[in-house]
Amino acid sequence: MADLHNTPIVIDNGSGTIRAGYAGEDLPKCFFPSFVGRPKHLRVLAGGLEGDVFIGNRAQELRGLLKIKYPLEHGIVTDWDDMERIWQYIYTDELKTLSEEHPVLLTEAPLNPRQNRDTAAQILFETFNVPALYTSIQAVLSLYASGRTTGIVLDAGDGVSHAVPVYEGFAIPSSIRRIDVAGRDVTEHLQTLLRKQGSVFHTSAEKEIVKNIKEKTSYIALDPKKEEKEWMSSAAGRGGESKAVEYPLPDGQKLRIGPERFRAPESVFDPEIVGSEWPGLHQIVVD
Incomplete structure (x- = not known):
């Protein structure tokens, strides 16, 4: 139970970029494109690319030698294995902490399928053993960050664009508008x-x-x-x-x-x- 009192980790799961860091800090600890890169060619000489999968800044540097794949399309995860690899990279290489020690706030696009959220929760609880998880709509958190609790948020990302009316900190589901053009x-x-x-x-x-x-x-x-x-x-x-x-x-x-x-x-x-x-x-x- 002591783990619940540790600083929560915030993972902003975007279709194009991923941000992660600790709650309460001004800036995220890491910010990188949410793609996974795999070498186009087999390694045949010493000094070639070491590794089968590249994520983060390393993948960005070597992108000319890699086949690039985004595990999120229009805000929905299409490849959970790669999504899990990205989360593992965040904990191991970027935050350098144990997933078991921090609660998680995970963002998602509005009007996402329930199955998407359920699978994310299953992986974070069963594979990463997080002590607690809360999912929230990105637009609501953006409004909180601006110091307001009521307003209309237009969030145009890489995979999804949506307009979300928020009243006293709560999104109004019936009035949310989403388009898969971004x-x-x-x-x-x-x-x-x-x-x-x-x-x-x-x-x-x-x-x-x-x-x-x-x-x-x-x-x-x-x-x-x-x-x-x-x-x-x-x-x-x-x-x-x-x-x-x-x-x-x-x-x-x-x-x-x-x-x-x-x-x-x-x-x-x-x-x-x-x-x-x-x-x-x-x-x-x-x-």
Whole structure:
């Protein structure tokens, strides 16, 4: 029972990134992409990659040599073995503590299947032997962190976007709106736009490059139609494409990013662009 009085560990289980640390601290102890990497090729020489599975910053460094897989898709775990490996990595390599000694606060997206939560609880209790577990919606915790207990939270992550009304610390389930269109869909749309431009990013590691391009160069246009006209006129005129930027690729080449910078993020406001029938991000807030 003494373990229940130890500082709880908070694990923010995101589709794209995972954060973990101790409750009460200002910043998480660790923050890394929530993917698992496995070598593309067999190790045949001494000095090759040691290990079969790579997680965290090491996986990020070696991503060009790895097949990358995300165990979470749209906020739902699709590979529990890899999810367990990531949790084990958090305890062993990042927090350097025993899972049996700390209660756990685990976050999840709203309107997730009950089976997802049950399996997570089963693994944490039976495999990691945690003394206590509490699951909470990410949006509610975000509001707490801002010092408020009432408000509407719009949380657009890598796999899921949702609008959650919270009153006096409690989410109102009947009014929660969720769409499975988020950052990863923007990345895939940007990947398609760049392919049309002649730049092909095919492998899972190259997709991470596209994600970085998105994060460093993309922006949201307040008036997409007006923005489109400005790009068209600047491209036709002398010295056009004033808003175009160059992104340095790992091999030293520079990729010129044009109107793709604002076209890619438009997919979260108009998901039909990427073939989804979900409402836009702005619409779920209004609803």
